[in-house]
Amino acid sequence: MMLAGAEIVEKGSVAFKTDDAGNSEAIISSGPSQSQAKGLTKVPTKEPVDIQFTNITCTVSLGINKGSKQILHGVNGRLRPNQLIAIMGPSGAGKSTLLDVLSGYRVTGVGGAIFINGRGRIMKRFKKMSCYIQQDDRLQGLLTVNENMTLAADLKLPTDMDKYEKGEVIEDILTNLGLYEHMNTRGAQLSGGQRKRLSIALELINNPLVMFLDEPTTGLDSSSCTQVVQLCRSLAHQGRTIVCTVHQPSASLFALFDQVYVLAAGRCLYQGTTRKLVPYLEEAGIPCPIYHNPADYVIELACGEYGEDKMSLLTDKAENGKAQTWLDSSESIPTMESLRKQYPLSVLKEQDTGPGSEETSQWNQLSVLIKRGFLKAKRDPTMTHLRLAVNVVVGVMLGSLFINAGNEGSRVLENYNLLFAILMHHMMSPMMLTILTFPSEMSILLKEHFNRWYSLGSYYTSITLVDLPISIVSCTIFSVIVYAMSSQPLDISRFGMFLAISVYTVLVAQSFGLMIGAVFNVVNGTFLGPTLSVPMMMFAGFGVTLRDLPPYLYWGSYVSYLRYGLEGYIGAIYGLDRPKLDCNEAKYCHYRQPRTFLKDIAMSPNMFWWDIIALTVTLFVLRTAAFLLLKWKLSAVR
Numbered sequence: 323m324m325l326a327g328a329e330i331v332e333k334g335s336v337a338f339k340t341d342d343a344g345n346s347e348a349i350i351s352s353g354p355s356q357s358q359a360k361g362l363t364k365v366p367t368k369e370p371v372d373i374q375f376t377n378i379t380c381t382v383s384l385g386i387n388k389g390s391k392q393i394l395h396g397v398n399g400r401l402r403p404n405q406l407i408a409i410m411g412p413s414g415a416g417k418s419t420l421l422d423v424l425s426g427y428r429v430t431g432v433g434g435a436i437f438i439n440g441r442g443r444i445m446k447r448f449k450k451m452s453c454y455i456q457q458d459d460r461l462q463g464l465l466t467v468n469e470n471m472t473l474a475a476d477l478k479l480p481t482d483m484d485k486y487e488k489g490e491v492i493e494d495i496l497t498n499l500g501l502y503e504h505m506n507t508r509g510a511q512l513s514g515g516q517r518k519r520l521s522i523a524l525e526l527i528n529n530p531l532v533m534f535l536d537e538p539t540t541g542l543d544s545s546s547c548t549q550v551v552q553l554c555r556s557l558a559h560q561g562r563t564i565v566c567t568v569h570q571p572s573a574s575l576f577a578l579f580d581q582v583y584v585l586a587a588g589r590c591l592y593q594g595t596t597r598k599l600v601p602y603l604e605e606a607g608i609p610c611p612i613y614h615n616p617a618d619y620v621i622e623l624a625c626g627e628y629g630e631d632k633m634s635l636l637t638d639k640a641e642n643g644k645a646q647t648w649l650d651s652s653e654s655i656p657t658m659e660s661l662r663k664q665y666p667l668s669v670l671k672e673q674d675t676g677p678g679s680e681e682t683s684q685w686n687q688l689s690v691l692i693k694r695g696f697l698k699a700k701r702d703p704t705m706t707h708l709r710l711a712v713n714v715v716v717g718v719m720l721g722s723l724f725i726n727a728g729n730e731g732s733r734v735l736e737n738y739n740l741l742f743a744i745l746m747h748h749m750m751s752p753m754m755l756t757i758l759t760f761p762s763e764m765s766i767l768l769k770e771h772f773n774r775w776y777s778l779g780s781y782y783t784s785i786t787l788v789d790l791p792i793s794i795v796s797c798t799i800f801s802v803i804v805y806a807m808s809s810q811p812l813d814i815s816r817f818g819m820f821l822a823i824s825v826y827t828v829l830v831a832q833s834f835g836l837m838i839g840a841v842f843n844v845v846n847g848t849f850l851g852p853t854l855s856v857p858m859m860m861f862a863g864f865g866v867t868l869r870d871l872p873p874y875l876y877w878g879s880y881v882s883y884l885r886y887g888l889e890g891y892i893g894a895i896y897g898l899d900r901p902k903l904d905c906n907e908a909k910y911c912h913y914r915q916p917r918t919f920l921k922d923i924a925m926s927p928n929m930f931w932w933d934i935i936a937l938t939v940t941l942f943v944l945r946t947a948a949f950l951l952l953k954w955k956l957s958a959v960r
């Protein structure tokens with residue numbers, strides 16, 4: 323039991339003091355890193371945001387015939403402005419779920435009501451004033467801190483602001499967050515604490531009034547934890563409502579929060595100030611032992627270490643979050659009605675008539691995203707450098723293996739194998755590269771799109787446009803090498819046809835990879851990509867000619883883009899009435915006449931333009947399907 327007047331000091335930075343009336347209060351001494359975020363000059367000028375939530379439930383489906391699971395059981399609460407609020411609780415208590423629900427990130431299976439300044443939450447309006455920073459730092463690792471900030475400013479600040487004004491905002495934020503000295507460090511090279519601060523800095527650019535942070539201290543050492551929480555505290559005291567989930571804070575860290583919301587198995591055990599937690603527990607008849615960190619004690623209670631009955635006792639006492647007696651200045655907390663009067667609808671008119679879902683126009687988003695895409699491509703060793711290198715190496719290898727096979731009548735079958743090998747190369751490398759790299763891009767897309775940086779349409783168009791020149795350049799390098807080394811006919815129109823088919827195959831394969839990467843994770847995608855490509859190869863007309871395909875399987879040749887690719891190559895190399903081939907290397911030269919070969923493989927040399935049309939339609943269908951799947955995925959994860 324805590325004695326009146328007793329003082330417990332942990333790590334020299336915080337003291338919990340109980341006065342004669344039994345009120346406990348945390349005293350923060352000048353611990354480390356008090357200097358962060360002394361105050362942004364660009365403080366909120368809009369009204370602070372008061373959040374109230376009632377009877378929040380969240381149920382998730384466990385799969386077909388496996389039923390469902392309720393994570394949140396009708397919790398209630400009040401999140402006041404100017405407060406740094408911690409959602410605490412043992413692992414699995416539902417902290418992240420509650421944060422997902424409050425931020426609007428999770429919508430499926432959610433019940434209850436959320437009120438913003440006394441009115442029912444309208445998501446479009448709420449998203450304009452809030453941001454959500456998830457646990458894993460989803461940053462552009464290839465870009466420096468300054469580049470990350472500049473691009474975010476270009477996407478989130480009005481386009482009529484000049485670069486000097488934007489620069490001032492960036493400087494202000496970076497200086498306050500202690501990142502100014504690391505301006506030129508790439509995201510991937512920052513420490514955990516710096517990455518966390520950069521995640522916060524990026525969202526601060528458009529000055530949100532409400533910030534949700536999922537476990538901002540996880541994985542950080544105690545000094546970085548204090549820095550990050552100090553920073554959040556300073557930002558909250560500038561008029562923001564900041565809500566974080568935390569696992570088990572030390573006493574000193576705990577004292578930095580203004581308000582705590584304790585969850586246990588989806589129910590609220592306590593909602594109130596950090597100072598009032600000890601008296602609350604005392605009043606409930608389960609006092610915090612002396613020399614015990616109250617944060618640790620309440621988590622132990624929430625874990626059920628002192629019995630299930632204590633948990634129910636606390637849930638009843640907190641009325642599952644309805645009780646507001648333990649909040650700061652509880653007697654003067656405005657009612658919903660008075661909040662509505664304080665913020666009349668006419669005040670909201672300005673917010674509602676502002677820019678649409680995103681801060682800037684689609685054109686601006688597209689141009690900024692293209693700029694970012696090219697910057698990343700320039701530095702990305704996998705997507706660009708390795709891709710170019712692979713095309714050169716594979717080109718030289720195939721060229722050496724099939725050297726001079728293109729104009730020799732006795733080596734026509736070898737040349738046919740070469741054309742199929744080229745097709746495989748153009749199918750596998752872009753498809754696998756996309757399947758392997760896109761899921762990591764996906765997590766960044768989810769965060770940035772949710773926080774209204776840009777629309778999905780702008781993002782999708784930008785990745786398509788950025789990749790196009792890289793695909794064309796690498797394909798051209800490969801084609802020149804292979805075409806020359808294997809001595810294919812020296813005719814510019816034939817080479818043009820060969821190159822066009824190659825580029826189309828790369829683009830179609832990449833779109834196929836994008837469809838898989840948008841829906842599946844790396845492991846499943848790596849399995850599915852090659853597996854689904856096998857039927858495409860079967861129906862290409864290479865192993866089994868199109869003539870020999872059973873009639874009931876003929877449809878397969880229409881959906882296989884490899885069929886159009888192979889037929890297009892044949893048209894380019896052996897079509898256009900190609901004259902007799904040389905027969906220098908063998909006495910018997912069965913395929914001296916290209917016509918004989920075309921008859922044997924059952925392919926028409928005059929289908930080139932049909933093949934191009936078929937590949938164009940396939941490309942359009944797959945690109946549209948990938949976009950729709952991406953759109954579905956963005957809503958399905960929520």
Ligand SMILES: Nc1ncnc2c1ncn2[C@@H]1O[C@H](COP(=O)(O)OP(=O)(O)OP(=O)(O)O)[C@@H](O)[C@H]1O
Pocket residue numbers: 382383384391393411412413414415416417418419420569
């Ligand atoms: N989509 C889901 N399907 C099934 N169970 C889920 C799903 N999402 C969350 N859960 C379960 O709900 C419970 C609460 O999860 P949540 O992530 O909110 O907990 P938490 O308190 O944030 O935990 P931690 O501190 O470990 O991150 C956990 O038991 C989790 O397994």
